[in-house]
Amino acid sequence: MRDIDHVDEIDRVLQGQATGRDSVVQASWRRCIERYGLDPSKPSPAHIVTETELRSHREQSERLIAIARSGLGALFRQVAGQNYVLLLADAKGVTVDFFGDTRFQDDLRAAGLYLGSDWSEHLAGTCGVGACLYTGEAVTIHQSDHFDLHHTPLSCTAAPIFDTSGQLAAVLDVSLLRSPQPKASQNLAMNLVRTSARRVEMANLMAMTRSDWVLRLSSSPEFLEVDPEAAIALDGAGRIIGLTHAAQAALSPGTALLGQRLDQVTDLSVDDLPDLMRGRPTEDRVIRLRDGRALFGHAIAPQAARKPRGQPLLPGGLSSLAGPDPAMQALLERAARLADSAVPLLIRGETGTGKERLARAIHMCRTDAAPFHVFDCAGCGQGHAPLPADGQGTLFLKGVEDLDTAAQAVLLRSLAGCKLRVIATTRCDLGQHVRDGRFRADLFFRIAGAALDLPPLHLRQDLDWLLDRLLRAASADGLRLSARARADLKARRWPGNLRELASTLQAAALLAEGRVIDSHDLPPPLLEAAASAGVPEDDLQQVLAACGGNMALAARRLGVNRSTVLRRLRALG
Structure with a gap:
């Protein structure tokens, strides 16, 4: 296109005439004239910031540059044979990292495809970086799409990179000094730059939230663990504290996600995240969204959990159990x-304690993706027992006391x-079963290398x-307990x-009429503890400790009178 034709087309766009240009390009041309006062008939050389200015921009983007560099290096190796140049620009449009063939350094610098070039729209006119910063969308500005005549030989495809709070932090641009005439020739470049920007966001989220849960999301199970589409970070209460840009569209289009709880947008709570970790087939890790859609999820436990006061650091899903x-x-x-050992474990505890x-x-807590094999001993027939394959992973024997003698063998x-x-x-008490002859001693010592006792x-x-x-x-509706309801629940024995x-x-949440669950909303205990003249078999000191030393609360939980507790305490001195 001749220079005069380019200027004439810009003038026709300003007059509202149709020229066949993309709407993004037309809108940018109008801004260049009406807002920035640029002249399309006067080509301007690329604007390169000073060394001092560049140092300042790079220092402010140092962390993002470090996170993005390996991914951008891999992308450059993919496109280097086609003479592409990669630019990473900060949120102000200044190029803070660069990948290109140094043999053409002078040509690239003159074109602005170089470190320190400022591609903000008010300086460079319509361009890939500038248009991307303005719209927040991936764009291709191809040849005469550019406003400034100095840039019309170029083809630039750019995609935004958002930080973990959803703010536009940088732009990844793939450019050519000269390219084939059809704009469609850059479709592959568009796919590559979008994919790379998504991966940079993912790497940034993982680096920024090492102390928190991360839930990675995909619309299909095949790429869930190797190349997920989106991700969110969650604090210990299940609130979303970080996200990639694609997570917004994947989970809740049109509604801000930051600060929401996971159970407000999905059918899961933070306590369910361990079930979405490695060791379970990806096709089984389904997440149901509140609008009826389904995604696949891969949960990554905190790598270095934040230490609550008085609590130890715990790996993986252990950190969310107490x-x-x-x-x-x-x-x-x-x-x-x-x-992380091979020691067989026996977990002991009453029904419902979370074994x-x-x-x-x-x-x-394993670092590999070994499976978790579940065998419910209560569901096997006489003489039947699991026949574990000679493979890797964990064999979970649920209710091992339910195996009959033949099945034990x-x-x-x-x-x-x-x-x-x-x-x-x-x-x-499986040890008592051994002493009574109801459970084989040799099997007991084979499965009970160490024991863990869960309290009621x-x-x-x-x-x-x-x-x-x-x-x-x-409840995803933010219900809370009244002080009276909380005291009622804390006083129950919970068999x-x-x-x-x-x-x-769950029942109380359905029965409550307002935002507060009161005592009358609580269903009565299904198994009432019968009061007795003495203190039940529980260690009184343990019950008192659980009740914070409150004798009245301890008495209600034990199902006895407060005077009974007081007499026993006096007897114990």
Whole structure:
């Protein structure tokens, strides 16, 4: 296109005449004339900032440059044979990193395809970087799409890079000094630059949120773990504290995601994230969105969990299993030390105390993607037992006391020479079963290299923490407990433990008419504890500790009179 024809077309666009140009280009041309006062008939050389200015821009973008560099290097190797140049510009339009053939350094610098070039629209006119910064969208500005005659030989394709709070932080640009005439020739460049920008955002999110949960998302399971489409970061309460740009469209188009809880946009809470980690087939890691759509999710546990005051650092899913309870934290710390070994584990605890969740959390501490094989011992027929393959991973034996004598023999034989790590659970005193002859001693020692004892709910000191976590899972509407309802729940004995508590809160969330759950919204206990003249078999000191030393609360939880507790305390001195 001749210079005079280019200027004439810009004039026709200003007069509202159709020329066939993209709407993005036409809008940019109007800004160049009406807002910036640029003259299309006067070509301007590329604007290169001073060394001091460039140093300042690079220092401000130092972290992003470091994160993006390996990915951009890989992209440049893909396109280098086609004479492309890669530019990483900051949010002000200044090129802070550059990949190009140094043999053409003088030509590239003259064209502005070089380190330190300023491609902001008010200086360079319509261009890839400037248009991308203005629109926040990926664009191709091809040859005479450029406003300034100095740039019309170029073809520039640019995509935005957003930071973890959703702000436009940089632009990735792929440019050519000379290109084929059709604009469609840059379609491949557009796909490459979009993909690379998405990967830079992903790498930035992972680097910025090492102490938090990250949930990576994909519309199909095949690429979920290797090249996911989007990701969000979550704090310990399940609130979204960071995201990639694609996560907004994937999860909640049109609604700001930052600050929302995971259970407000999906059917999951933060407590469900360990189930989406490696070890489970990707096609089974389905996330249901509130609008009915489904995605696949891959959860990555905090690499270095933030240490709450008085609590130890815990790896993986172990960090989300307990609040400020010294006994539980000591248990989880012990589980963490045993997690990466081959020692078979026996997890003991009443029904509903979270034995399977603990087993899965221990398994998820593995660094590989080994599977988690579940075998429900209560569901097997007489003489049947799991026959583990000679593979990798964890064999989880649920309710191992339910195996009959014949099944125990089968299991013992199948475990001989097996490489699977065994984690078994039991609701009873399995050692007593051995002493009574109901459970084989040789099998017991094969599956119980170490034991972990989960306390019943009424002995846990983090009940307030559990109430808040389970209530968030039960309702996405921000319901809260009244002081009276909270005291009522804390006074119950909970024979069904966590399972019973979760069901009670789910029912209460449905029964509550307002934003607050009150005592009358709580369903009554299904198994009332019968009051007795003496203190039940629980250690009174443990119950008192769980109740913060409150004798009245301890008495209600034990189902006895306060005077009974007082008499026992006096007897104990």
